[in-house]
Amino acid sequence: MKCEEVSKELIGYLSERADSSRRRDINEHLAGCASCQKRAEELRGIWNVMDELPAIEPSFGFDARMRQRVAAEPRRKWFGLFVPQLRLVLAVGVLIALMVLVVKLPLNNPGTAVTTVATQQEDFNAIKNLGVLENYDVVTKMDALAELTPVAAQPQEPPQSGSND
């Protein structure tokens, strides 16, 4: 190990937190390096001096004050356990509202209702005239068809008999 590397590892070495292989390397280096040995001694001295700083005990009132402060913290009431979180309530509410809207919207829309009635009337008229539509001769002999150009009239050739069945 180099001196620079050792100097950075000395703290771990002195605090006995360096692993065994590292300690062995540092020991070997210190045995042959007077300057690092001196540095290690100085740091050991500092380490021991720092131990002189005494520990203190919290004051007698510490726990009581702490308990008072904790007791003063706002808490949820017992029935709060049964009250779901506000965000959840809002989400469920919005979901239900959307479902109701989707289900109810077609029934409540007056425009849709009118359309439905009109469609029913058209269907009724179509059924009423069904006999006329089914009468092929009436259709082919319509005056309006005679006004069509020949090109347009060509596809109007009578269809195959099988197709009418």
Add this chain to the structure above:
Amino acid sequence: MLDVKAGDDSSFDFLLQKYRSPLVNFLNRMVRDSSTAEDLAQEVFLRVYRARKQYSPSAKFTTWLFRIATNVALNSFRDTRHRKMEVSIDASTDDEDSRPMELQAREKRIDERLLERDRIETIRRAILALPEKQRAAVVLHKYEEMDYAEISSVLDCSESALKSLLFRAYESLRVQLAPLVAQPVAHRAGEGRPS
């Protein structure tokens, strides 16, 4: 802590009993006086209590606790208003009886005590003179006896950054405390003297 999270207040009492002393000592070494250290320790416990629902056991409880404590201590340096903190509920705080008791032998001679107090004050001043992060690293390393991994987790830095932080801190202390290393310790010097 998981019991506290589940709403067991007696477990919070257990945490209080177990960690109040290390926490007050850590903060006492981080700030200038013991009464501020106690106020800050109370603040730390209160934060732990408030954050109990968010606690997840991904890290050691002590790492989490000292991370909060370090942040509280560092904020108190930056915020000079900490002296105007909420007045203690316990009105007798300023009484001599309720002050933190230094663990010292009663039978020491007065001159030895004065010398010892002087040495303690020098050590304290040397630690307080360190930059904030170096101070936190040294206190956690030297006095809380945490390993590099835990300290780097508390201080939110890499282990190599922590090593260089500690190296610089101990270098400063080596210079500052060199006179104390040279002087004999008062009570050790007095050992063996006829009484």
